[in-house]
Structures are given as structure tokens and as C-alpha cells.
Amino acid sequence: MSRAYDTVKEYTDRAMALHTAMTLFEWDNETLAPEAAAELTSRMVGKLSGEYFQIITDPALWEALEGCSKEKLTMAQAANVRELKEEIARIRSVPKEEYEAFAALTSRSASVWSAAKRNRDFEAFAPVLREIIRFKKRFAALRADGMGLYDVMLQEFEPDFTAEDLDAFFDVIRRELAPFLKRVMEDGHQPENDFLSGAYSEKKQEELARFLASYVGFDFGKGVLAVSAHPFTTNLHNRDVRITTHYTDRVDSSLFSVIHEAGHGIYELGIRDDLTLTFAGQGASMAMHESQSRFFENIIGRSPAFWEPIYEKIQAMFPEELKAVSLEQFVSAINRAEPGLIRTEADELSYSLHVLIRYEIERLLIDGELEVSQLPKLWADKYEEYLGVRPEHPAEGVLQDIHWAQGSFGYFPSYALGSAFAAQIYFHMKKEMDFEGLLRAGKLSEICRYLREHIHQYGKEKTSRQIIRELTGEDFDPYYYVDYLKEKYAALYGITP
Numbered sequence: 498m499s500r501a502y503d504t505v506k507e508y509t510d511r512a513m514a515l516h517t518a519m520t521l522f523e524w525d526n527e528t529l530a531p532e533a534a535a536e537l538t539s540r541m542v543g544k545l546s547g548e549y550f551q552i553i554t555d556p557a558l559w560e561a562l563e564g565c566s567k568e569k570l571t572m573a574q575a576a577n578v579r580e581l582k583e584e585i586a587r588i589r590s591v592p593k594e595e596y597e598a599f600a601a602l603t604s605r606s607a608s609v610w611s612a613a614k615r616n617r618d619f620e621a622f623a624p625v626l627r628e629i630i631r632f633k634k635r636f637a638a639l640r641a642d643g644m645g646l647y648d649v650m651l652q653e654f655e656p657d658f659t660a661e662d663l664d665a666f667f668d669v670i671r672r673e674l675a676p677f678l679k680r681v682m683e684d685g686h687q688p689e690n691d692f693l694s695g696a697y698s699e700k701k702q703e704e705l706a707r708f709l710a711s712y713v714g715f716d717f718g719k720g721v722l723a724v725s726a727h728p729f730t731t732n733l734h735n736r737d738v739r740i741t742t743h744y745t746d747r748v749d750s751s752l753f754s755v756i757h758e759a760g761h762g763i764y765e766l767g768i769r770d771d772l773t774l775t776f777a778g779q780g781a782s783m784a785m786h787e788s789q790s791r792f793f794e795n796i797i798g799r800s801p802a803f804w805e806p807i808y809e810k811i812q813a814m815f816p817e818e819l820k821a822v823s824l825e826q827f828v829s830a831i832n833r834a835e836p837g838l839i840r841t842e843a844d845e846l847s848y849s850l851h852v853l854i855r856y857e858i859e860r861l862l863i864d865g866e867l868e869v870s871q872l873p874k875l876w877a878d879k880y881e882e883y884l885g886v887r888p889e890h891p892a893e894g895v896l897q898d899i900h901w902a903q904g905s906f907g908y909f910p911s912y913a914l915g916s917a918f919a920a921q922i923y924f925h926m927k928k929e930m931d932f933e934g935l936l937r938a939g940k941l942s943e944i945c946r947y948l949r950e951h952i953h954q955y956g957k958e959k960t961s962r963q964i965i966r967e968l969t970g971e972d973f974d975p976y977y978y979v980d981y982l983k984e985k986y987a988a989l990y991g992i993t994p
Contacts, residue, residue: 787915813906
């Protein structure tokens, strides 16, 4: 190890200790913390953020990073240096007092959003959202250097893609999938799915959630499953990854939430030891992260082959609800396409249209002239335009997602982009292995091993586009996603692709 990198490592360890503490507060806020804790906890998060700011902006750290250019580093060390430089550039462009104020605001805003959603009261959240947007625009402007504000925000989540790239991607989604969904609804035979709703006890749903998470490869020796209003994954390091789900009267809701979050968790658990607890010790990008959660949730979890070896066990867990339901009926039901209001409950075919709506609205909020007060109506109008449904109240409309309360503008496109990554990876993997045969044999460990070898272990050593190119031999191509969905749903609904 170089002497310069020794210094960098000391700073990295201190910064990651503070980051881990703040991450634990975030986890606690969403799972166990009492509602009354929010105000005082946000002050502590603000103070911790200030300490983090001090470490990251210390001139001695930058000097050490510059010194690393003269030393021979490992790939992991070089990736940490690169990502740390990017973090410094992002943070030191912002005055410390504003950085602390924003951290405190977003710590508090989650509870404000949660209460507003519960009470179906957008006006209660609107002032906080205006303040978050003001901060985000201010911070983006400080780093813009000729870029659009939304492009700056995208760099935090998907640095390989610009708004121009995403405009082209979502144009494909708009042209290809919106009319295909309409045709499926008008011409296809709709499978029954009433049996997925009913008196599914939370205790039994939790038993199912733990079984499925473990079955797909989530290691409970290094992981935790809890309950939250909005399912999410938190990683402290590759020995402590935490996922959540929620339980409703629809068993498939929690079922697929937990498989989705387990996919995120498996990614984090697969990052190499020499990368974890460094700035390169996380997923390559949010879209690549979403590719793994969507891969597990949809490409694996909605496949008939996945359920063949375990369906009888699931029936035994819910004998009254599923005893008379065949495997074929169950698989058809969990793949049913039905445009709805809630993104996290969306079927696989309509899902990216939910993301398209959020992308169009974010662009208008950040680079356009859209006012926060106009959000509920515009949201409802776009749902009616693209999905043929209209929310009756903000909780099933503009208040349904926590992302804006966390300041995560530029995050939503990753969901659709990740789904498209997953389809391209799937088409390639089918050339490399008997994919469905492994699912029928219950050998998911071989699939996980392949993903770990080609994606998970690298953390941020490689970019998402680099991973796609090296894994598949070609650049990102959204038509793999279009073809995957058209082939699948044409077969399920008895129509031509």
C-alpha cells in the first residue's frame, strides 16, 4: 500500500463510519423509530453530516488523493480514489451550512411525507417538497458547468446516461410498450387472480417472505428482514445488508417486494471484501442495482420454472387459499397485466410507464416551469393518458413514493433502465447456460454465482455500461427489453407480438 493511500484509507474509514451511522438512522426512521423522534433525530443527522463534510473537504485528503497518482494502486484502491474524488467534487461545491441544513431537512421530510400520505394531504407535504427542490436546484447549479440541472442530478445515480440518452430510451418505451399494453388489454384473455387476495395472515406471509428471500440467495447470516411502509434495501457493508417488505391482503404484494429487495441485497452481499466500506463498495449505478432486483423479481420470480420445485410448499403454507389453485393458474395470475395506480404494485408490462410518468414530471420540475402546486393534477392527467386510470386522492397519486422526500431527483429513471438492463443480461445468460433448467432444479446458487462473478463483485470498479458491454459483447440496447415483454405477454395473453 502506498504512503499516500495510507492517508486516504484513514480518511475513508472515518468518513464511512459516519456514513454508516447516518445510514442506520435512516433505516431506523423507516422501520422502528417512533414518529415523535423525527425532529430531534434530524438534528443529530445534521451534525453527523457536518462532521462528514469536514472530513471529505479536508485539504489534506485532497493532497493525499493527488499523491496517489504517483503510486501503484490496486484496482480497488484506484476505484476508491476515483469515487472519493467525485464525492469531494460534489460536496465541496456546497457551503457547509447548506449541506447540513439539507441533511437535516431530508431526515425530517420522510416523516412529514409519511403523515401526509397517511392523511391523503398533499398540501401538508408541499412546503417541504418546495424546499427540497430549491436545495436540489441550488446544489445542481453550483456543479452545472454548462450542464442542465437535471443532467447534474442524474450523475449521482446513473453517470453513464444523460437526459438526452434517457429521452431516446423513454421514447422507445412510449412508442413500443404503451400501444402494446393497450392491445393486450383489449384483445387478450385476462387470467383470474382473485385468489391472491384474502385472509393471508401476516405471520404466514412473513414465513413465506423469509423462505423466498433465502431460497433466491439472500444470506440471513449477513442480512435482516423488517417491515416498512415502502420496501427498501439498506447496506452498511457486505456483512450487514437489510431489506424490508410490507404485508397487505394481497399475498403477491409482499411476495414480490421481498424477492425484489433480496435481489438488491444479493448484489450488496456479493461485493468483494477489498471494496466494501470504501466509496467504490456499492453497486455500479442505481440502474445496475435495479437490474438485479428486477432480474430476481420478474425474470426469475415470475417464471413458471422458478415455481415448479417450490409451489407445493407454498400451497402447504396457505392450504385454504391455494389448495385448489394449480401451478399454471398461479403463474398466470402473478403475471397478469392490469394498469393500476401504484408503481410498486404494477405488473411487469405496465411498470415502465409508471416510471416514464415520473421522468416526464421530474424534467418539468427541474428544467421546466412546473410548480409544486400543479403536481397532483398533472400526475393524475398523465396516469389517465398512459395507463387509463386516475387517482382519487394524493396517497394513490403523487404521494405514493418516498423518493422526492429524500431528495432523490434523477433516481426514478433507474427503475426502467434497470429493467431493460435485466432483459439484455437475461438474453445473454440463456446462451451461456440452461437458465430455465437451473430454475426447475432449484439451483439458483449457480445463477447467483454467475451474477456475482460478472457484476456483483466489482462494485463501482466498473460502470454500468462497461459491465453490459463486457458481459454481453454489445452496448446497451433497449429493444431486448421490448422483445422480452412482447414475447412473454403475447404468449400469456394469446395474441401476436
